[in-house]
Amino acid sequence: MFMRYMGLALMLAMGFISYSEEAKAAEPECGLNTGEKATGEPIVVGGINGNAPPGDFSGGTDAAAAYFHCVNDNGGINGRPIKYIVENDQWNPELAAQVATKLVKDDGVVALVGNGSVVSMAVNAKLYKDEDVMAMASACAISDCYENSNIVSSNQGPLPSGIGALKFAVEELGTEHAACIGFNIPNNGGWACDWAGKYMESVGKKSTALLMDPSAVDLNSVYLQALAEGVDTIMLMLPAGPALGILKVAEEQDGGDTFKWISPTPLYDPTIPAALGDYWDNKLYVNIELGPFNSDGPDNQNWIAVMDKYGEKEDRRDTFSQSGYLSAKFFVETLLKMDSAEINRTNVTKAIKGISGLTSDLLCGPYYVGDFDRHMPNHAGRMVVYSENEFKVVRDCYDIDSSYLEPIREQERQLRLIQ
């Protein structure tokens, strides 16, 4: 009888412990994690996303907003809450200039966090430099984002992610001639496909850039162009929406096996499997710039917990969302090391430029900023394949080979992050 009660008590205790563990895992951890709301003078932070056809890059600012909300509920920055102002540039250069001016000059933000836009960085790169404000971006897709002293992004962008996908395709899928389908934007599709071509040339393979007008996307014609070029691999250097559109065109024409299909990170999105269906099983390979969504890593789990508790229902939960979480987390960690009374733009810019050697399970390498004229801390990724209605990792962290990274590796040597 005693043994039976002991057994029951043990089971109950085990159940309680496992429930507590689960409950603890679902509870987000942010900033000071005090559980008390911050009530001091707000620290104004900005964020700009591009959310309009042909692409939605709001995941970064959505996640940063959720994380800052969580930080404000957990003691803020040593008692001071973060007031996060997000603007949408709608892929419009005029609007991008206006909203950035508003944030930087009128609202007086100390920094920009979670930015994700194709046009904003090109238009505003000089403004950030002139006003000495740092942008810790999360969904960068153009060269200006990576070639500016005042912008640093936690996502890789199309250049490393595209070359990463090509490297895998050449080494594992036997790619000989790849088509790089992108937007005809010189510092976006043109830039990324050009460097992808240089990589293919360096390994003795061929590459053809097929660039289309972003304001008049004709998916059928670009697919037929790829057929006419005689390529064996198609790389979709596009936002998720148009990339998915080309996959649908290919499916209608039963082109799934005609080509090997690869893509940089935008297609790595939890909503994509439902749109793809069985047809694309083991046919679509995607290079992911951050960790897998189902990873048990502490930052990935915390990102999920933050989004579950503080995110909005309609928030995107893609790689850029992970990236926004990471930018916001690194930003908060940096501010927490500062004297809260001395948080102003000049000091924050200096503190951000002092970031070096931060790590996360979402990244394959260290995160750093430094006082340099260009930044690309994240350039190693993973490869996943779409299989059985989900994405499965087929190659864990690996770096790319490109002469574009030479100045970046020199920075890493200077910061003693590599030998």
Add this chain to the structure above:
Amino acid sequence: MILHLRRESRMYATFGFVAICILVLPLIIDSIWVKVLTSAAIFTLAAYGVSLLYSHLGLVNLSQVALVGAGGWIMLRLNYAADFPFEVNLLISAVITAFIGMVLALPAIRMKGLYLALITLMIAGGFQIILSAIQFPNGGSGFFGVALQSPGEMRRPVIAESDTAYLRYSIVIVVFGIMLAAAHKFSRPGRAWAMIRKSEANAMAAGVNVTFYKLWCFTLSGFLAGTAGGLLAGALKILDAKSFPAGESILLFALAIVGGVGHWMGAVIAGFLYRVLPAIFNNIGIDADLSLVIFGAALLHAIMTAPNGIAGQISTLFQAWGRQNK
């Protein structure tokens, strides 16, 4: 005497408006509104070009925004190609765009009404495709000047490096542009346009070279569009093919009607509606596309009850007020 006084008071009102825009406005508005008003001022000039063609000759030009894009393209190309001062680049951009406007008008000039509108809209569509294909210069080499890199430095006038100074500079250029076009009204071309507007046959019979004067008006409208494009390139420092779709020219024409054609105030209202209203909506968190609904309603209002547009209504209001106080 009364006419003279009226003209004088109108002149004072105009100078007062311009002085407020140049001296006071930039001092009291936030930085975002400096940017927005710069765009509004620039498109005022483009709208005045459309208004000029419609009010003097009854011709509908639906390719004005495309010509603004062409002016911007030339301005950027000159900026990266040569070290000329901003003003020289601006003048060259305006002259070349005027020439493009004239060349495009040559075949279109034989048509009127809906057919001319359709032809100009197709021209705008053609420009959209060309600009998307060749892209805007960003400091690269070759004729097109496009490199697969971040854009280079777009220079501004030495006296207008800051946004506030550039707003003032733009307003001054816009005033000069409008004065240049308005001066035509009181000279030979203005008289010829007035005759053509009444009756092409009568104008021909009176010895007016109809084709020449129509071309002149198209060229002048192109000159204003080219100037606007050059100013826009200086304001944004980077231009994007997406910013000049064919549909924008229709919108600008519609707003010129709403503002009131044939009057500089109409063009100012058109520029304000075109750029400031969407920015106000954006700023207060309302979808800027709502402005299109308002523009539609305003166009209906203008067509049904206010043929001279909002500017005409304001003018009537002031005249009535003047009569009451006489």
